[in-house]
Every structure is written in C-alpha cells, then in structure tokens.
Amino acid sequence: MNSFTIRREAEADIPAIRKLTSRAFEDKPYSRQREAEIVERLRDTDALTFSFMAVKGASLVGHIAAAAVGMSDGTQNWFHIGPISVAPERQGEGIGSLLMQRALDELREMGAAGAVSVGDPAFLERFEFVEAPDLGIPLIDPQYFRARPLVGDTVPTGTVKYHAAFLG
Ligand SMILES: CC(C)(COP(=O)(O)OP(=O)(O)OC[C@H]1O[C@@H](n2cnc3c(N)ncnc32)[C@H](O)[C@@H]1OP(=O)(O)O)[C@@H](O)C(=O)NCCC(=O)NCCS
Numbered sequence: 358m359n360s361f362t363i364r365r366e367a368e369a370d371i372p373a374i375r376k377l378t379s380r381a382f383e384d385k386p387y388s389r390q391r392e393a394e395i396v397e398r399l400r401d402t403d404a405l406t407f408s409f410m411a412v413k414g415a416s417l418v419g420h421i422a423a424a425a426v427g428m429s430d431g432t433q434n435w436f437h438i439g440p441i442s443v444a445p446e447r448q449g450e451g452i453g454s455l456l457m458q459r460a461l462d463e464l465r466e467m468g469a470a471g472a473v474s475v476g477d478p479a480f481l482e483r484f485e486f487v488e489a490p491d492l493g494i495p496l497i498d499p500q501y502f503r504a505r506p507l508v509g510d511t512v513p514t515g516t517v518k519y520h521a522a523f524l525g
Pocket of ligand 1: 381382385440441442443444447448449450451452453454455474475476477479480481483
C-alpha cells in the first residue's frame with residue numbers, strides 16, 4: 358500500500374526540494390522553468406507562507422508552497438498556491454491531491470479568503486478552482502490560471518500583485 362506523510366520543510370530538505378521542483382516542471386508549457394528559484398527566493402525573503410513536503414520513507418516525493426498575493430481591487434487575504442511538484446515517477450498516485458488538500462486546509466485554518474494557482478486546469482478544477490476572466494496575472498498565459506475563493510464565491514477583479522520572487 359502507498360502511504361505518504363506530509364510535513365513542513367526543514368532546512369536540510371532545501372536541496373531536495375530544489376531538485377524535485379526542477380524535475381517536475383521540466384517540460385510543462387505553463388512553466389518558465391523558474392519554479393525552483395521562485396521557492397528559494399520566497400524562502401530567502403521570508404515570504405513563504407508555508408512549504409509542505411510529501412515523503413515516503415526517507416524520500417521526498419512531492420512539495421507544495423504558498424505565498425501571499427495582493428489584489429489590485431484591494432481584496433485582502435488571498436494567497437498563491439504553488440509551485441506544486443510531484444516526482445515524475447510518482448505522479449498519478451494521489452500525492453498531488455494530498456498536498457493540495459493540505460494546502461487548502463492550512464489556508465482555511467489561517468482564515469484566508471482565497472487562493473490562486475497556475476498549472477494544469479484539469480488538476481486545479483478538481484479542487485474547485487475556477488476560471489477568473491476578470492482577474493489578470495502577469496507573465497502567465499491566462500488559460501493556466503485559476504482562482505479558488507475560500508469564503509463565499511467571489512473572485513477579485515483587476516490584477517494579482519505577486520511578490521518579486523515570482524517575477525524575476
Ligand atoms: C499536477 C501534479 C501536481 C499532480 O500530482 P499527482 O500526484 O500526479 O496527482 P494525483 O495523483 O493526486 O492525481 C489526482 C487526479 O488528477 C488527475 N491528474 C493528475 N495530474 C493531472 C494532469 N496533469 N492533468 C489532468 N489530470 C491530472 C489524476 O488522473 C487523478 O485523477 P483520478 O483521481 O481520477 O485518477 C503533478 O502531476 C506534477 O507535479 N506535475 C508537474 C508540475 C506541475 O504541473 N505543477 C502544477 C500543478 S497545478
């Protein structure tokens with residue numbers, strides 16, 4: 358039986374997170390192959406809201422991060438979930454779903470109003486992320502962008518203001 362543990366990152370995990378993130382996004386059309394660097398820049402500027410790892414035994418098999426975002430319409434308390442990475446040889450085993458569920462639970466516990474993410478729409482829509490035609494995002498093709506209100510069902514309008522780590 359497959360069983361995975363989810364835990365917060367520790368300092369010793371940083372090199373493995375970098376390697377896993379690079380591998381997971383290697384050939385993705387919605388990626389600029391900068392995800393590993395984004396996680397490190399967020400961490401280095403104390404802007405990582407959380408960083409969870411999925412581990413099996415001693416191996417890192419998945420990772421998810423989140424960071425606060427601003428909204429140009431003034432809506433507060435939204436976060437970006439991602440990057441989300443599962444080791445290519447372990448994809449399709451439920452690890453990404455476990456990580457996403459943990460991230461959404463954590464944001465709810467923090468009292469977050471909502472989350473945005475970028476990635477495979479089919480995956481995101483399983484977690485009730487919706488298209489957000491009135492919410493713009495810099496640099497990313499909007500077809501890969503989704504929003505997930507956690508309080509009510511209103512998606513902010515305008516543009517998402519990202520931490521500089523995402524934009525370099
Ligand atoms: C997207 C990703 C995080 C999903 O993780 P995963 O562990 O493979 O996903 P799960 O095993 O939890 O799959 C959950 C469901 O989503 C489906 N799914 C997974 N990845 C999918 C994808 N890329 N496209 C469509 N459906 C997908 C699975 O078939 C599964 O459906 P099922 O329960 O009916 O079998 C992982 O494939 C990954 O790391 N991709 C590369 C990096 C990336 O794109 N990150 C951004 C994610 S939005």
